[in-house]
Amino acid sequence: METTIDFTQIKIKDLVTENFHTAELFEKLGIDFCCNGDRILKTALDEKNISNSKFLSEFEKFKNSSLIEYQKYSEWDLDFLTQYIIENHHKYVKNAIPNISNHLQKVFEAHGEKHSFIVNVQKIFFEVAEELSHHMMKEERILFPIIKYLADSQKLREKPKTRGYVTVQNPIRQMEAEHVSAGNALENIRRLTNNYTLPEDSCATFQITYKELEEFEKDLHKHVHLENNILFPKAIKLEERLIKGIYD
Numbered sequence: 638m639e640t641t642i643d644f645t646q647i648k649i650k651d652l653v654t655e656n657f658h659t660a661e662l663f664e665k666l667g668i669d670f671c672c673n674g675d676r677i678l679k680t681a682l683d684e685k686n687i688s689n690s691k692f693l694s695e696f697e698k699f700k701n702s703s704l705i706e707y708q709k710y711s712e713w714d715l716d717f718l719t720q721y722i723i724e725n726h727h728k729y730v731k732n733a734i735p736n737i738s739n740h741l742q743k744v745f746e747a748h749g750e751k752h753s754f755i756v757n758v759q760k761i762f763f764e765v766a767e768e769l770s771h772h773m774m775k776e777e778r779i780l781f782p783i784i785k786y787l788a789d790s791q792k793l794r795e796k797p798k799t800r801g802y803v804t805v806q807n808p809i810r811q812m813e814a815e816h817v818s819a820g821n822a823l824e825n826i827r828r829l830t831n832n833y834t835l836p837e838d839s840c841a842t843f844q845i846t847y848k849e850l851e852e853f854e855k856d857l858h859k860h861v862h863l864e865n866n867i868l869f870p871k872a873i874k875l876e877e878r879l880i881k882g883i884y885d
């Protein structure tokens with residue numbers, strides 16, 4: 638069945654929330670679907686000079702791909718979603734950081750003199766790795782337990798007690814700001830490497846490092862999408878309802 642999309646009403650994040658695999662399409666088109674997912678589709682397409690019909694034909698291809706495994710993250714329990722994020726995204730980042738750092742060091746030693754941008758890539762990656770490590774720790778130790786507490790309050794049909802954070806919106810705003818910062822850092826790396834275009838004299842380690850960095854960026858986009866567009870708005874809504882004594 639052919640899809641009808643209201644280009645002037647629908648937001649990018651709505652399409653991605655409905656089916657995460659459309660994220661690949663937005664990545665391919667160079668459209669930010671996580672930190673800037675609130676934008677109307679038409680606005681984002683106009684910026685990239687992409688017509689509605691061109692977008693629709695690409696969209697159909699993605700939607701109909703037999704490889705698409707359909708996951709409705711938006712239907713999951715909040716607690717389950719936080720566990721999913723920890724198990725899939727936080728674990729991935731923790732493993733990827735030492736690998737990429739090692740490979741970047743090797744690339745720097747072999748090619749740093751000739752390709753001076755590598756030292757800057759290394760510096761930005763080091764900073765974003767530090768930032769993300771703290772970010773994930775704050776989510777795991779502060780924000781996610783608050784969300785679990787809210788989910789438990791709903792199950793027990795109890796009003797949540799006021800805590801030091803006042804409202805879940807406060808830690809959420811902080812996490813969103815950190816997502817923007819990490820997204821910008823990866824964007825800078827993409828720019829410095831000319832969209833991960835390998836120099837002619839690149840070696841296998843160079844190629845692997847670029848692949849790993851691209852994968853790291855992709856994973857960040859998904860992590861940010863799941864939180865900014867699904868987990869956070871649902872947690873805010875849940876808190877508001879619980880405070881009003883609505884438990885269903």
Ligand SMILES: [Fe+2]
Pocket residue numbers: 772776812816860861864
């Ligand atoms: Fe996050």
